[in-house]
Amino acid sequence: MNLNFSEEEILFRNEVQTFLEKELTEDLVLAAKSTSAVFTEKDIAMKWQSKLAKKGWLVPSWPEEYGGTNWTHTQKYIFSSECAKAGAPNLIPMGLAMIGPLLLGKGTQEQKDYYIPRIISGEDYWCQGYSEPGAGSDLASLQCKAIREGDKYIINGTKIWTTHAHLANKIFCLVRTDNSGKKQEGITFLMLDMNQPGVKVEPILTMAEDHDFNQVVFTDAIAEVKDRIGKENEGWSVAKYLLEFERSGGVGGSKSLSDIQFIRKLMNKISTTHNDASFIDLYSTKVTELEIKAQSIQYTALRILSSLKGGDSPGPESSMMKTLVTDLEQEISEVTLEVIGYYGIPFQDTSLGSNEPAIGDESFRSIAGKYQNLRATTIYGGSNEIQRNIMAKAVLGL
Numbered sequence: 001m002n003l004n005f006s007e008e009e010i011l012f013r014n015e016v017q018t019f020l021e022k023e024l025t026e027d028l029v030l031a032a033k034s035t036s037a038v039f040t041e042k043d044i045a046m047k048w049q050s051k052l053a054k055k056g057w058l059v060p061s062w063p064e065e066y067g068g069t070n071w072t073h074t075q076k077y078i079f080s081s082e083c084a085k086a087g088a089p090n091l092i093p094m095g096l097a098m099i100g101p102l103l104l105g106k107g108t109q110e111q112k113d114y115y116i117p118r119i120i121s122g123e124d125y126w127c128q129g130y131s132e133p134g135a136g137s138d139l140a141s142l143q144c145k146a147i148r149e150g151d152k153y154i155i156n157g158t159k160i161w162t163t164h165a166h167l168a169n170k171i172f173c174l175v176r177t178d179n180s181g182k183k184q185e186g187i188t189f190l191m192l193d194m195n196q197p198g199v200k201v202e203p204i205l206t207m208a209e210d211h212d213f214n215q216v217v218f219t220d221a222i223a224e225v226k227d228r229i230g231k232e233n234e235g236w237s238v239a240k241y242l243l244e245f246e247r248s249g250g251v252g253g254s255k256s257l258s259d260i261q262f263i264r265k266l267m268n269k270i271s272t273t274h275n276d277a278s279f280i281d282l283y284s285t286k287v288t289e290l291e292i293k294a295q296s297i298q299y300t301a302l303r304i305l306s307s308l309k310g311g312d313s314p315g316p317e318s319s320m321m322k323t324l325v326t327d328l329e330q331e332i333s334e335v336t337l338e339v340i341g342y343y344g345i346p347f348q349d350t351s352l353g354s355n356e357p358a359i360g361d362e363s364f365r366s367i368a369g370k371y372q373n374l375r376a377t378t379i380y381g382g383s384n385e386i387q388r389n390i391m392a393k394a395v396l397g398l
């Protein structure tokens, strides 16, 4: 097997690197690095999104008529790994990686024509209303109710853990439209405006005190029937289709490899500061093990990508990727925190307005907060225990 890039692929990599050198400015890299929140801050992510959109590189996997690049899987891999290596901010997934692909796969032509350009331009900023106080892993138990009145649905109920609901102007959500049959059968998928009197957003802070998610209360909120995806009461299959994109983890591993390089830099920094070379030996085996895992995840992701044809959703393999990538992210954050030792103890999150000088190196600042917030990755998008249940049933046939 020849794993070397071809001449054209090397030229493409050069083109990506040149673009990144020009457009990925220092302030974007610094902002992405210094946040401890799970999701990139909106203004940073949108700034990067608009640069990619201008270049035509925002949604490589989408059909060309909607902004896709028609790149080969290797090109997609080169692009995302170069972005990760250069420290580009993560894009916000709710529009680009969730409702966008769902609209392309299951939306009406009218919905695609209206919403897709607005997702790309950033005019619409989406949040996801799936979970409820009594419905997380057991999502089909959801109770948020919608009653149809003419060409509208009237919605009452509560959604929880809604990431960036305080920043979004649109929400896609699952609502109950029928209670008479099996619980999966009476669910409908709707899109609606956040900026209306019937929608109230209440903040929930993470344990690192970042404001990522919220509770959203609907009191006679309104959705248009034309903004329903799929048929009434058939939203469960629509919801599952979207979750496969949410869990697929992109070209997993690339970001982890860059985080591992960061650990190596920290190790060097600390060993120099303390004039203690043995510090490197102490962690090098652990870090190399992480690197091997990240590389094997990367190859697995590529194998999955290469098996997909245009418009396909990733299937139950997405559960495998979600579990592998998030478990590894947590392991990396643990080792990173271990490496900085007692420098991780003081609370020094600048995003909350702390203007105290950093204790230790500036790059230590967000590590403890990141470690805390990353506990969430094995919970959101369907917890990893649930992913293992899916793999047991759908992949292993148990």
Ligand SMILES: Cc1cc2nc3c(=O)[nH]c(=O)nc-3n(C[C@H](O)[C@H](O)[C@H](O)COP(=O)(O)OP(=O)(O)OC[C@H]3O[C@@H](n4cnc5c(N)ncnc54)[C@H](O)[C@@H]3O)c2cc1C
Binding pocket: 038, 127, 128, 129, 130, 131, 132, 135, 136, 137, 138, 160, 161, 162, 163, 164, 212, 213, 376, 377, 379, 380, 381, 382, 383, 384, 385, 386, 389
């Ligand atoms: C950072 C973050 C962002 C989020 N963003 C969003 C968002 O934008 N929109 C949205 O709708 N939701 C969001 N969520 C919610 C997320 O999808 C739910 O938290 C998740 O589905 C788990 O549901 P739960 O919190 O109700 O936990 P529960 O379902 O109560 O689970 C509690 C524990 O029990 C385990 N468990 C439950 N059932 C089983 C089972 N059958 N077998 C084995 N173990 C089981 C779970 O793995 C977990 O460990 C977010 C969550 C987090 C942490």
